[in-house]
Amino acid sequence: MTQSAVRRLVAATLLIGALTGCATREQPAETAPPPASASFPVTLTAPGGAKVTLAKRPEKIVSLSSSATEGLFAVGAGKQVVAVDDQSTFPAEAPRTALSGLTVNVEALGAHSPDLVVAAGDAGDLVAGLGRLSVPVLILPSARSLDDVYGQLDLLGKATGHPAEAADLVTRMRADIDKIVRDTPKKPLSYYHELDTELYSVTSKTFIGSVYGLFGLTNVADAADVDAGGYPKLSTEYVIKANPALVFLADTKCCAQTPQTVAARPGWDTVDAVRRGNVVVLDDDIASRWGPRVVDLVRAVADAVTKAG
Numbered sequence: 001m002t003q004s005a006v007r008r009l010v011a012a013t014l015l016i017g018a019l020t021g022c023a024t025r026e027q028p029a030e031t032a033p034p035p036a037s038a039s040f041p042v043t044l045t046a047p048g049g050a051k052v053t054l055a056k057r058p059e060k061i062v063s064l065s066s067s068a069t070e071g072l073f074a075v076g077a078g079k080q081v082v083a084v085d086d087q088s089t090f091p092a093e094a095p096r097t098a099l100s101g102l103t104v105n106v107e108a109l110g111a112h113s114p115d116l117v118v119a120a121g122d123a124g125d126l127v128a129g130l131g132r133l134s135v136p137v138l139i140l141p142s143a144r145s146l147d148d149v150y151g152q153l154d155l156l157g158k159a160t161g162h163p164a165e166a167a168d169l170v171t172r173m174r175a176d177i178d179k180i181v182r183d184t185p186k187k188p189l190s191y192y193h194e195l196d197t198e199l200y201s202v203t204s205k206t207f208i209g210s211v212y213g214l215f216g217l218t219n220v221a222d223a224a225d226v227d228a229g230g231y232p233k234l235s236t237e238y239v240i241k242a243n244p245a246l247v248f249l250a251d252t253k254c255c256a257q258t259p260q261t262v263a264a265r266p267g268w269d270t271v272d273a274v275r276r277g278n279v280v281v282l283d284d285d286i287a288s289r290w291g292p293r294v295v296d297l298v299r300a301v302a303d304a305v306t307k308a309g
Helices: 005-032 066-074 106-110 124-131 146-160 163-183 207-213 238-242 261-263 294-306
Strands: 043-044 050-055 061-063 081-084 116-120 137-139 190-194 247-250 280-283
Touching: 005 050, 005 061, 005 163, 043 146, 050 081, 050 163, 066 146, 066 190, 066 238, 081 238, 106 116, 106 124, 116 146, 124 137, 137 146, 146 207, 163 294, 207 294, 261 294
Parallel strands: 061 081, 061 116, 116 137, 190 247, 247 280
Antiparallel strands: 043 050
16 A cells, blocks of 8 residues: 555544544433433422422332332332332332331331332321431322323332333323224123122222223223212122123132132123123232233223123
């Protein structure tokens, strides 16, 4: 190679390097994620109006809600979770402990040195107890609608420093559920949702009922909700007379219920759902938690409606 050719090659190499260097220097300013502390301190408004302020991103989170546990892992905060309650069975890698979300032991919680506790329901004593330890508590009550689910996932994302991941998750969930509902044929069907063998059920006013409502199904338990609590106890005679076209069993794990055990109940062999093979087995956990797996519940209902004759 001649000397002039070498000079031309070196010049071209330097030019390419300079252009690449410019691109490398400019790229972080456009696409690099902000540091974890960028969104902190943050003040969140929990459902019900309570304000929760977090000075920095929590790195030792304790979850006392199985729904919240699923949400925390789904938004990308799993590595920040140091302990979950005894009912948090999903995901498998969640650090399950003997902690109870129903009977809260503040001392046991304190042993995990949490910088954020997420709980469900009315946890006034928990808030007061951990308040003395300067531990913030985010209370996420039972969802009443899909919008509540999306809102709580958004809160978990902001509380843990994963707002973008939470937003992406909600977008995907909305899109998946919209498509499932859109692709499911509309049929004028009635249904009965069973919580346990004592025949407790749910009405259309509950979160679970709102999922069935997406498909325009008629809930046979609505007329039995005398106290408007949303969870009436039905009788065998009531269900048989209501003659639902679909029966959904959310007591398969707790109570070992199957289409066969339902068919063996006195008088139930006359119910349309039993006669036509429309007794649907649900996963108890998925059917009772308001979290990211609600998409699976929607899909299970859609499949049942599609197959129902």
